[in-house]
Amino acid sequence: MKYEMIQAPKGVSEYGPPMSAAFEWVRESLIAPAKLAGYQLMELPVFEDTALFSRGVGESTDVVSKEMYTFEDRGGRSLTLRPEGTAGVMRAVIESGLDRGQLPIKVWYSGAFFRAERPQAGRYRQFYQVGIEAIGLDDPAIDAEVIAIADQGFKSLGLRNYRLEITSLGDNESRAAHRVDLLRFIATLDLDEATKARAAINPLRLFDDKRIEMQKAMAQAPLLLDYLSQKSAENFKQVKSYLDQLGITYQVNPRMVRGLDYYTGTTFEFIHEGLGAQSGIGGGGRYDGLMEILGGQGLSGIGFGLGVDRALLAAQAEGVLLENQFSSDLFIIPLGDNQKSRALSLAAQLRLCGFRTEIAFGNRALKGAMKAADKSGSRYVIVLGDSEVASGTVELKRMSDGFTSSVKIEELQKALTGAL
RNA sequence: GUGGACGUAGCUCAGCUGGUAGAGCACCCGGUUGUGGUCCGGGAUGUCGCGGGUUCGAGCCCCGUCGUUCACCCCA
Numbered sequence: 355m356k357y358e359m360i361q362a363p364k365g366v367s368e369y370g371p372p373m374s375a376a377f378e379w380v381r382e383s384l385i386a387p388a389k390l391a392g393y394q395l396m397e398l399p400v401f402e403d404t405a406l407f408s409r410g411v412g413e414s415t416d417v418v419s420k421e422m423y424t425f426e427d428r429g430g431r432s433l434t435l436r437p438e439g440t441a442g443v444m445r446a447v448i449e450s451g452l453d454r455g456q457l458p459i460k461v462w463y464s465g466a467f468f469r470a471e472r473p474q475a476g477r478y479r480q481f482y483q484v485g486i487e488a489i490g491l492d493d494p495a496i497d498a499e500v501i502a503i504a505d506q507g508f509k510s511l512g513l514r515n516y517r518l519e520i521t522s523l524g525d526n527e528s529r530a531a532h533r534v535d536l537l538r539f540i541a542t543l544d545l546d547e548a549t550k551a552r553a554a555i556n557p558l559r560l561f562d563d564k565r566i567e568m569q570k571a572m573a574q575a576p577l578l579l580d581y582l583s584q585k586s587a588e589n590f591k592q593v594k595s596y597l598d599q600l601g602i603t604y605q606v607n608p609r610m611v612r613g614l615d616y617y618t619g620t621t622f623e624f625i626h627e628g629l630g631a632q633s634g635i636g637g638g639g640r641y642d643g644l645m646e647i648l649g650g651q652g653l654s655g656i657g658f659g660l661g662v663d664r665a666l667l668a669a670q671a672e673g674v675l676l677e678n679q680f681s682s683d684l685f686i687i688p689l690g691d692n693q694k695s696r697a698l699s700l701a702a703q704l705r706l707c708g709f710r711t712e713i714a715f716g717n718r719a720l721k722g723a724m725k726a727a728d729k730s731g732s733r734y735v736i737v738l739g740d741s742e743v744a745s746g747t748v749e750l751k752r753m754s755d756g757f758t759s760s761v762k763i764e765e766l767q768k769a770l771t772g773a774l
Numbered sequence: 775g776u777g778g779a780c781g782u783a784g785c786u787c788a789g790c791u792g793g794u795a796g797a798g799c800a801c802c803c804g805g806u807u808g809u810g811g812u813c814c815g816g817g818a819u820g821u822c823g824c825g826g827g828u829u830c831g832a833g834c835c836c837c838g839u840c841g842u843u844c845a846c847c848c849c850a
Contacts (some may be wrong), residue, residue, distance in 0.1 A: 476849095612850065724809050
């Protein structure tokens, strides 16, 4: 009987060889600068109490209102697969009491996130993000540092065709003042029902409308940047000045809209040119009210999330993917069954010395095993046959030019250390 | 959730106005004893996404369905 094939759930991203090597490289490169800056790992659950997101991210957002994977567990609790990382970090910080220790708390995370959207180029239902959060410090210098760390991550991949956009959403006072005027302005426009509904939820979203006529209409709209309180304005100016001094180029985009409700003050986005419609490869900002909303003390914070899948696509688009495919150093070919156990123990020893060592298993002819060795990318092949064993040696073959020599088993490690 | 495109060997695809399928790459074997990459020879593989319909006959036409993909929306 033949079973029906089971496919992966719709829209998930997954990576096997050979792409997995590139994926791993991208993910580790993106987060490396944060580790160098003293951020420490926060390993979090992938599902949380649904209320964490509805309250933290905001009921009005698309993410919460229509993109969450929510389910009930056997105890009747409502749980949700995390659609983003910041709320979970905040919850864990509060719950573990980290916020009562030394500030700022600087953590990084890496993992899968879930949104039930229609899949598209660079948009998946399960996708990967790395991110950092710096909590408990209200200083424009750390805003600049967080942005610089993200930028460094992208730069270390060799990416060039991206830009950094920044703006400030100000404090509550700034946004309240702007909102009044913005709503007044929007009321003068002739809008369709869907757009009106969006405006009612969050009027800032209209700035993000891709239709040309909407962009024209919104060109005259009052900008939040012009309503910043003195403190917010001063802050934003400082952040820009730090970025200038760091030599990080950016564009101020007063029309930038972020999809999560908790953002305040400095916000930023990294946009790549070569990705089609889903061009954001990373983004973040300050979220000064979030901790309080989640039942903690009112510490401010700032962080970012970088899309690993999209960064990988960007690296492909720019042709900067290294041939950093995993390849072995050594490939042991045992000739005949009675040589297999020797191959196993020799391989174990060599691996202890740090050599990446594979064995030709199965009962292929030497010729076939050599082919396999060639494909593995190994630089040396060790042939173990009856004649070698009899003389206490192995045959060592250098694959680059086929040079072959006989090496005593005891001297193998030394010979390899010099050769590799 | 809304729209467009597509679904043929493991992969990338070809298949003319309907006559029961092909290429390249990859894979496997061989080119005399235990030696890879090049070359030469040989080989296996498809319920043509699935279900129905039209037809003497469908990979090609029609309907449905599932899936993929691109865009809207939204965002990493």
